[in-house]
Amino acid sequence: MIKIVKRDQPSRAIFFFTPVLAIFLTLVAGGLIFFILGFKPFEALKFFFIVPIADKYGFSELLLKATPLCLIAIGLSFCFKSNNWNIGAEGQLTFGAIVSGGVALLFYEQEGFYILPIVILAGAIGGMLYASIPAILKTYFNTNEILVSLMLVYVSKLILDYLVVGPWSNPEGFNFPETRQFSDSAKLPILFEGLRIHAGIFLALAAVVISWFVFYKTYLGFQMKVSGFSLKTARYAGYKGKKMIILVFLISGACAGLAGVGEITGPIGQLHREISPDYGFTAIIVAFLGRLHPVGIIFASLVVAITYLGAETAQIFMQIPKYTGQVFQGMILFFLLASDYLLFFKIKFIGSKK
Amino acid sequence: MIIDINFIGLIIASIMASAVPLILASCGELITERSGVLNLGVEGMMIIGAISGFALMTVTGSLIIAVFGAMLAGVLISTIFAFLTQTLITNHVATGLALTIFGIGISAMIGKNFVGIPGKEFPVFFEGLKDTIPLLGPILFGHSIVFYFAFALPFVTSYFLKKTKIGLIVRAVGDSPESASNQGINVKLVRYACILYGGAMSGLAGAYLSMIYTPQWIENMTGGRGWIALALVVFSTWNPIKILIGAMIFGGLTIIQFHMQAIGVRIPVQFLTALPYIVTIIVLVVISRDSRKIRLSTPSSLGKSFHKDN
Numbered sequence: 001m002i003k004i005v006k007r008d009q010p011s012r013a014i015f016f017f018t019p020v021l022a023i024f025l026t027l028v029a030g031g032l033i034f035f036i037l038g039f040k041p042f043e044a045l046k047f048f049f050i051v052p053i054a055d056k057y058g059f060s061e062l063l064l065k066a067t068p069l070c071l072i073a074i075g076l077s078f079c080f081k082s083n084n085w086n087i088g089a090e091g092q093l094t095f096g097a098i099v100s101g102g103v104a105l106l107f108y109e110q111e112g113f114y115i116l117p118i119v120i121l122a123g124a125i126g127g128m129l130y131a132s133i134p135a136i137l138k139t140y141f142n143t144n145e146i147l148v149s150l151m152l153v154y155v156s157k158l159i160l161d162y163l164v165v166g167p168w169s170n171p172e173g174f175n176f177p178e179t180r181q182f183s184d185s186a187k188l189p190i191l192f193e194g195l196r197i198h199a200g201i202f203l204a205l206a207a208v209v210i211s212w213f214v215f216y217k218t219y220l221g222f223q224m225k226v227s228g229f230s231l232k233t234a235r236y237a238g239y240k241g242k243k244m245i246i247l248v249f250l251i252s253g254a255c256a257g258l259a260g261v262g263e264i265t266g267p268i269g270q271l272h273r274e275i276s277p278d279y280g281f282t283a284i285i286v287a288f289l290g291r292l293h294p295v296g297i298i299f300a301s302l303v304v305a306i307t308y309l310g311a312e313t314a315q316i317f318m319q320i321p322k323y324t325g326q327v328f329q330g331m332i333l334f335f336l337l338a339s340d341y342l343l344f345f346k347i348k349f350i351g352s353k354k
Numbered sequence: 355m356i357i358d359i360n361f362i363g364l365i366i367a368s369i370m371a372s373a374v375p376l377i378l379a380s381c382g383e384l385i386t387e388r389s390g391v392l393n394l395g396v397e398g399m400m401i402i403g404a405i406s407g408f409a410l411m412t413v414t415g416s417l418i419i420a421v422f423g424a425m426l427a428g429v430l431i432s433t434i435f436a437f438l439t440q441t442l443i444t445n446h447v448a449t450g451l452a453l454t455i456f457g458i459g460i461s462a463m464i465g466k467n468f469v470g471i472p473g474k475e476f477p478v479f480f481e482g483l484k485d486t487i488p489l490l491g492p493i494l495f496g497h498s499i500v501f502y503f504a505f506a507l508p509f510v511t512s513y514f515l516k517k518t519k520i521g522l523i524v525r526a527v528g529d530s531p532e533s534a535s536n537q538g539i540n541v542k543l544v545r546y547a548c549i550l551y552g553g554a555m556s557g558l559a560g561a562y563l564s565m566i567y568t569p570q571w572i573e574n575m576t577g578g579r580g581w582i583a584l585a586l587v588v589f590s591t592w593n594p595i596k597i598l599i600g601a602m603i604f605g606g607l608t609i610i611q612f613h614m615q616a617i618g619v620r621i622p623v624q625f626l627t628a629l630p631y632i633v634t635i636i637v638l639v640v641i642s643r644d645s646r647k648i649r650l651s652t653p654s655s656l657g658k659s660f661h662k663d664n
Contacts, residue, residue: 085447142645143638146394146447147585151631154578162624284451323462330456334434337444337452344443 003348010343018343019289019296022336023303029331030324039318047317048310048324058309060195064267065308068093068259068276070301071204072283074211075255077292078248081215082224083231086249088134088149089256090280092127094156096257097264098163099126101271104186104264105168105179115185120203120261127257128250130156135249139242145249153280164271178272188265200262207255212294224248256280277308278326285333304329360485363492365609370493371567373598373605374504375400375559375576379583380590380597381507382555387587388515389548390528390655394450395435397580398457399553403428403560405461408571409468417476421500421561428557429550431457436549440542443659458574465571473569500562507555511594524548528653531660541660556580578631585634589641591651600637604630 030048031041053062072089079086100123107115133152137143161177163169170180188198215221223244227234234241263275286304290297311325379396386393407424411417435453438444479502480495487494515521526534527544535541559579564571582604590596611626642648 087451137635137639141639141643142648143635143642144588147581147588147638148635150581151578151585151635154631155628158624158628162622165624166622281451281455284448285455288448321463321466323459323466326455326459327463328459330452330459333448333452334438334456337438337449338442340444341442 003350005346005348007344007346014342015291016296018339019291019300019336021339022289022332025335025339026328026331029335030328033324033327034320037320039320044314044318044320047314047320048328049306051317052309052313053306057195060192060197061309062302062305063197063201066301066305067201067204068262068279069283069286069305070297071200071207071259071262072252072256072280073286073290073297073301074204074207074294075252076283076287077211077290077294077297078214078224078251080228080287081292082227082244082248084135084138084245084248085146086131086134086149086252087146087284088131088151088153088280089252089283090276090278091149091153091156092130092253092256093260093263093276093280094153094160095130095260096123096125096127096253097260097271097275098156098160099123099129100257100261101179101182101264102163102168104182105271107186108180108183111183111185113185115183116188116265119182119186119265120258123257123261124254125257127253127255127260129253131249131253131256132246135246139245160271160275161273164273168271170270179270181270182265186265187269188262196267198262198266200258200266203258203262207258208294208298215294220244220247256283259283282308282329285329289332289336304332307332359489360492363489365613367492367497369602369605369609370505371497371501371605372608373601374501375562375567375579376583376586376601376604377504377507377597378500378559378562379556379580380586380601381511381594382552382559383583384511384587384590384592384594384597385515385524385555386548386552387656388528388592388653389524389545390531390653390658390660391439391545391549392446392450392657393432393435393453393549393552394447394584395432395453395457395580396552396556396583397576397578398454399428399431399556400457400560400563400576400580400583401461401574402431402457403557404564404575405465405468405560405571406557407561408473408564409464411474411565412468412471415474417474417565420565421558424561424565425554425557428553428555428560430553432549432553432556435553436546439659440545440549443661446657446659454580462573465573468571469573471571473565476566476569498562498566500558500566504562505598508594508598515594525653528655531655535660535662541662545660556583559583582630582634585638588648589637591641591647592653593651603637604633607633 027045031045034044035041052058076086076089100119103122104119134145134148137148138145164177164179168179170178188200191197223239226237227244259279264271282304286297286300290300307325307328311322314320315322379400383393383396403424406427407420410423411420435449438449439446476498478496478498483495484491515525523539523544527539527541531541563575586597586600589600607630614626
């Protein structure tokens with residue numbers, strides 16, 4: 001007999017164990033899907049999760065993909081911890097990239113040490129501006145932030161499209177939908193010769209450290225935690241709810257904007273139509289998988305980044321459709337949410353004897 | 355300039371046609387939300403419906419199997435959501451997002467083999483009557499069965515919620531699951547049923563897109579309609595008849611793009627494409643500003659998990 005018993009308190013050990021369980025279950029289910037599609041499951045999983053990161057280049061690509069995921073997820077964890085559902089990070093990333101790209105284009109024929117900091121700052125400000133829209137509408141007009149932030153994703157991509165096709169398109173670019181190349185001073189330096197990993201990774205690491213400090217060492221972190229548990233308690237304690245909503249949105253917008261800066265001033269060096277393979281949405285999964293904990297988010301961003309690389313490798317070597325990556329991402333979140341059941345409930349196996 | 359009155363009729367008919375998927379998905383989601391469940395996976399269920407319908411039509415050649423298959427696919431995928439949120443008591447928002455991400459991935463995976471295949475002609479009714487009445491002819495006649503179903507659905511939904519016993523139970527479960535449960539109603543069962551129904555309607559909305567509206571499979575072809583459908587439910591303040599109005603406004607915005615371009619209005623095409631999304635935001639702001647009204651019409655337990663300790 002199996003009996004399900006409610007735990008008196010959510011289990012702390014299980015809290016950190018379930019992400020691992022979720023990844024394991026995703027692998028099992030993924031193998032099953034590969035089998036149904038007619039591939040050898042173990043070979044497919046190998047191409048998906050091991051081959052892409054087996055060499056130096058692959059590892060650099062992994063870090064390259066994990067950087068924006070980590071950065072955005074850190075920002076989102078501020079929102080999610082305090083019960084604010086910002087799901088439009090993709091739009092904030094895009095708008096940050098637009099603003100920083102615009103600034104970089106202003107300096108396109110100039111060199112100078114001051115250019116890069118301005119470009120980076122512009123990206124953060126762009127992301128913040130864009131995130132402030134759902135935040136202000138939520139606080140002053142009671143508007144649902146989920147729908148507003150999501151609608152703005154579509155709008156931002158159309159703005160980008162308009163700019164790279166129209167006014168910002170490269171005059172010598174034969175009508176390709178892209179801007180001029182930024183000058184070298186506006187590009188994030190590459191860390192190792194021959195690899196694509198760039199200095200953007202330090203932005204992500206800085207975000208990890210700062211967020212850890214804010215979450216666990218400041219009064220603001222404590223306020224966020226309380227608001228996350230119960231808005232009523234937060235109100236009773238006299239916290240300024242509106243200010244906090246706007247603040248967490250600005251932080252998360254800044255992080256997404258910085259991720260956008262990394263995408264355009266890193267390996268690409270120009271604005272074009274598709275600057276992000278939905279990093280903003282995938283980062284939502286990363287934030288949850290990392291348990292909204294800065295260190296957890298580092299690990300989660302590496303795991304989820306593999307699904308991007310694996311999808312590409314599996315497509316090249318086994319003709320497995322590249323969308324399998326997204327399927328894996330969805331499954332990870334499903335399994336994670338499902339295994340959270342174990343946080344609150346114990347499964348007891350009861351023998352025939354009492 | 356003389357404008358042909360039948361041309362106006364045709365424009366209105368095309369606006370109605372583009373409103374169909376929004377009406378279907380919104381009415382489905384409205385029932386789900388009325389039972390207290392917020393399913394953000396509409397976009398995912400819709401796209402699954404779109405590919406399932408198109409794939410089944412191509413493989414089996416039967417339109418009936420395809421339409422019902424798409425609804426069944428919507429039901430199946432929403433079962434995952436129902437199981438997670440109701441049985442395993444997961445967070446509605448996160449689970450819905452996972453459903454959308456998963457659905458878009460799965461649909462693209464299945465759809466890989468169906469890109470570029472032409473669709474089939476879907477039968478329409480009363481084609482011959484189109485020219486008999488000026489203006490109203492093109493509006494009333496020459497549409498598919500799904501079209502007529504969609505425009506009847508808000509009225510049926512309204513009747514169901516207001517006048518039938520099951521409708522009352524659904525509302526009771528959404529407004530006060532505790533008292534409903536005390537009355538002997540199986541809250542989880544009702545919510546399961548409402549979620550699956552929402553899945554079926556989203557699936558049908560998707561099938562309409564890939565089989566009737568633009569009969570072909572294009573990746574990501576729902577293009578955010580699932581999210582607009584969600585916004586429409588808020589816009590309607592959970593009243594099915596108002597969904598009809600909202601869907602017509604958004605259908606109109608979609609159609610206006612084409613006509614503006616056709617008459618050569620010099621507005622960047624991206625701005626016109628962005629219009630429905632921007633208007634959605636503006637409409638949400640206007641509707642939600644009155645927080646008292648929203649609080650009164652929102653199902654009280656919307657998005658909150660219900661678990662009965664035994």
